[in-house]
Amino acid sequence: MKVTRREVAAALLAGVPAAGQQPAAPAAADELAAARETLARNAEALTQYEVAITTEPAFVFRTI
Amino acid sequence: MAELSGDIFYATIAELSAGLRAKQFSCVELTRAYLDRMEKLGPRFNALALLLREEAIGQAKDVDDDLSRDRVRGPLQGIPCGVKDLLALRGHPTTWGAKPFAGQVLENDAAVVKRLRKAHAVLTSKLAMVELAGGPSYRYAAASLTGPGLNPWDRSRWSGGSSSGSGAAVAAGLVAFAIGSETSGSILTPSAYCGITGLRPTYGLVSRAGAMSLSWTMDKIGPMCRSAEDCSLVLAAIAGGDSADPASARKSYFHAPKFWRKFQDLKTAYARVDFEEWAEPGAREPLQKALAVLKEMGLPLVEAKMPELPYGPVTSTIIAAEAASIFEPLIRSGKVDELADAKQITGLKAGLEIKAKDYLKAMRIRTEVQDGFRLLFSQVDVIVAPARMNVATKVSEPLDRPVDRSIPKDIGFSRIIPGGNLAGLPAISLPCGFVDGMPVGIQLVGRPFSESNLIAIGAEFQRRTDFHRRRPAL
Numbered sequence: 001m002k003v004t005r006r007e008v009a010a011a012l013l014a015g016v017p018a019a020g021q022q023p024a025a026p027a028a029a030d031e032l033a034a035a036r037e038t039l040a041r042n043a044e045a046l047t048q049y050e051v052a053i054t055t056e057p058a059f060v061f062r063t064i
Numbered sequence: 065m066a067e068l069s070g071d072i073f074y075a076t077i078a079e080l081s082a083g084l085r086a087k088q089f090s091c092v093e094l095t096r097a098y099l100d101r102m103e104k105l106g107p108r109f110n111a112l113a114l115l116l117r118e119e120a121i122g123q124a125k126d127v128d129d130d131l132s133r134d135r136v137r138g139p140l141q142g143i144p145c146g147v148k149d150l151l152a153l154r155g156h157p158t159t160w161g162a163k164p165f166a167g168q169v170l171e172n173d174a175a176v177v178k179r180l181r182k183a184h185a186v187l188t189s190k191l192a193m194v195e196l197a198g199g200p201s202y203r204y205a206a207a208s209l210t211g212p213g214l215n216p217w218d219r220s221r222w223s224g225g226s227s228s229g230s231g232a233a234v235a236a237g238l239v240a241f242a243i244g245s246e247t248s249g250s251i252l253t254p255s256a257y258c259g260i261t262g263l264r265p266t267y268g269l270v271s272r273a274g275a276m277s278l279s280w281t282m283d284k285i286g287p288m289c290r291s292a293e294d295c296s297l298v299l300a301a302i303a304g305g306d307s308a309d310p311a312s313a314r315k316s317y318f319h320a321p322k323f324w325r326k327f328q329d330l331k332t333a334y335a336r337v338d339f340e341e342w343a344e345p346g347a348r349e350p351l352q353k354a355l356a357v358l359k360e361m362g363l364p365l366v367e368a369k370m371p372e373l374p375y376g377p378v379t380s381t382i383i384a385a386e387a388a389s390i391f392e393p394l395i396r397s398g399k400v401d402e403l404a405d406a407k408q409i410t411g412l413k414a415g416l417e418i419k420a421k422d423y424l425k426a427m428r429i430r431t432e433v434q435d436g437f438r439l440l441f442s443q444v445d446v447i448v449a450p451a452r453m454n455v456a457t458k459v460s461e462p463l464d465r466p467v468d469r470s471i472p473k474d475i476g477f478s479r480i481i482p483g484g485n486l487a488g489l490p491a492i493s494l495p496c497g498f499v500d501g502m503p504v505g506i507q508l509v510g511r512p513f514s515e516s517n518l519i520a521i522g523a524e525f526q527r528r529t530d531f532h533r534r535r536p537a538l
């Protein structure tokens with residue numbers, strides 16, 4: 001395949017983030033794994049916290 | 065047409081109202097001036113979602129007609145304002161700040177929009193926001209259809225989220241007041257970062273009918289203004305029962321300064337550790353000075369702290385589970401991938417996997433959060449704490465980066481934003497100083513439906529300080 005110098009330059013420049021641009025984000029699969037890990041950590045923290053057996057979920061969503 | 069001075073863009077609602085009634089300027093002149101300013105400067109801060117020029121001029125003409133016949137309709141008559149783009153406006157795009165909803169046009173006005181119309185306020189614009197009001201979480205300020213909300217005090221910094229356009233628009237004098245919404249911090253954060261006064265009402269006080277839902281059990285809508293007194297005037301117009309909102313408390317709010325309680329009767333809790341250790345070093349001095357002003361006002365200050373509970377996991381689990389349920393069609397259709405922020409996309413997807421036992425456990429712990437605040441408010445009337453521990457972050461910085469200083473052991477009231485939201489408590493953020501040119505805010509939190517106490521304290525605080533009157537150099 002023939003690649004021109006202009007195409008090489010364009011490809012290289014495309015990989016350079018402009019000033020103020022976001023840094024490269026992790027791959028989508030890693031992001032999803034990280035999101036699941038966060039949920040698992042939250043679930044673990046909730047499990048560790050003991051509530052009385054009589055404690056019902058908050059069905060009124062403000063302190064009264 | 066009279067040339068309106070720059071001062072008009074930083075006038076309070078009462079000042080604008082007095083000018084209109086005294087015929088110093090017409091409502092059309094005022095509205096045109098605000099529309100032109102919004103058109104010119106709104107995009108500079110990524111604050112504008114939609115300009116409503118034709119409609120606003122029409123409303124302004126009606127106001128002028130009324131005023132020419134001495135028909136006075138109340139304090140918001142003829143006042144130019146904007147609403148967060150999560151509120152439906154019939155016949156116009158309502159994007160929720162998110163690309164998958166960029167073409168959405170809803171059939172009915174949101175209840176708050178109807179109430180603003182009834183108060184004869186002039187709606188000039190819909191204001192930018194973080195996509196889906198932040199969803200379960202997001203990593204970058206750029207998580208928005210309109211780009212990152214830029215702070216009028218320094219455009220390299222964020223205006224805060226998720227009511228980013230509302231915060232920037234008020235701070236830059238593009239609207240006289242704005243409407244924002246909060247699930248956990250979305251009014252208080254942009255208010256503190258932009259140096260304006262924002263009020264998060266008690267859960268259920270303001271109808272959410274016609275507003276995008278993020279979390280049914282935590283969403284609230286409130287005013288973002290130039291002063292505590294302006295917040296009071298706007299709240300009085302938008303609060304009230306509504307059968308279209310299942311969470312409506314069917315209560316109203318009245319702006320009645322003569323019935324405000326004496327400060328000596330308002331026992332106020334604070335935690336020393338918030339002001340000496342939790343706040344970033346530069347913010348400590350203005351925050352401590354603000355505390356001293358509250359003391360001078362006669363508020364009896366007592367040391368206390370919030371109950372130690374897993375606020376972060378509880379809040380995250382509830383919002384993630386409810387948001388995933390609300391946006392399940394978006395997620396399943398694959399259109400969720402059109403959102404701007406990868407963390408938001410994966411957070412929504414993962415949210416569908418939250419187990420019922422975890423959501424219910426979070427809601428059971430929420431009962432303990434409520435019990436804890438109930439006990440605290442049996443001993444005190446108000447809590448005072450930093451609105452945010454830091455000034456506005458750089459736009460390029462990830463919002464979930466680790467804190468680069470040691471974490472105090474004492475919780476103080478450092479988790480008052482998630483805690484106050486879980487308990488549905490009202491709060492107000494007041495500008496109280498600057499660090500390297502960036503605003504710092506202090507927050508007051510009260511019992512449900514005690515907005516008048518928070519506003520009374522805020523109004524007196526602003527009589528004694530001028531931080532709410534400062535303007536960014538644009």
